[in-house]
Amino acid sequence: MITYKCSILVIIKNVIYSLFGGVAAWLVASCFLEFNTAVMIGVGLCVIMLYFTLFGDRIKITVDDDILAVYRHGKIKHQFNLKEVGLHANVRTSQGDSDCMLTITESNGDETSVDCSLLGASRFYKLLHTLKVTDPAPVVVETIKAEAVGEE
Numbered sequence: 001m002i003t004y005k006c007s008i009l010v011i012i013k014n015v016i017y018s019l020f021g022g023v024a025a026w027l028v029a030s031c032f033l034e035f036n037t038a039v040m041i042g043v044g045l046c047v048i049m050l051y052f053t054l055f056g057d058r059i060k061i062t063v064d065d066d067i068l069a070v071y072r073h074g075k076i077k078h079q080f081n082l083k084e085v086g087l088h089a090n091v092r093t094s095q096g097d098s099d100c101m102l103t104i105t106e107s108n109g110d111e112t113s114v115d116c117s118l119l120g121a122s123r124f125y126k127l128l129h130t131l132k133v134t135d136p137a138p139v140v141v142e143t144i145k146a147e148a149v150g151e152e
Contacts, residue, residue, distance in 0.1 A: 001064040004127050007120030014053040014118075022046025059118055063130050068104070070114055078112055080104055087133045091121065100124040 026042025033041070060071040068085075070078040086105040091098060098121035102114045116124045 001062055002130055004061045004063075004119055004123050006058055006060075006118040007123055010118050010120045011053065014057075015050065018046060018049035018053050021049050057115075057118055059114075059116065061114075061116070061119070061127060063127070068131070078104075078114070080106070080112075082131070087131055089124075089128050089133050091124065093121065098124070102127075 022042045022045050025045040026038050029038035029041040055073075058072070060074075062069045062071070063082075066082045068078075068080045068082055069076050084107045088103040088105070090101045090103070093099075098117065100116040100119060100121060102116050102124075104112045104114065106112070116127070119127065
């Protein structure tokens with residue numbers, strides 16, 4: 001059995017984002033509200049964001065022979081027989097931050113999307129290799145420079 005858990009670096013990054021989010025909320029709220037109210041809003045938002053980062057969004061994926069199991073909060077949320085499903089991966093990277101999505105299509109047509117961003121890109125690619133999912137071809141976008149109006 002192979003197990004993929006959340007990347008500690010991704011969790012640390014999200015904790016830092018949560019702290020900065022609370023500070024930003026406090027700064028904005030302090031422009032319009034009293035100091036104590038602004039602090040309560042900033043701290044409240046920070047606590048909520050930290051809760052979701054540390055406990056709410058945690059994911060674990062196991063691959064055992066032909067069974068793929070997705071765990072949330074330590075309990076199995078989804079379980080699939082790999083012989084009876086189709087798999088599709090989508091990875092978007094922007095400024096060092098990766099958004100990893102695994103879409104599982106069952107034989108009856110039902111689709112389940114699993115957000116694997118907390119695994120980190122490298123673990124997600126290892127998971128795809130284990131599942132024998134080929135990397136999708138990159139999409140190339142061509143841009144055309146528009147001519148300015150009135151130029152000759």
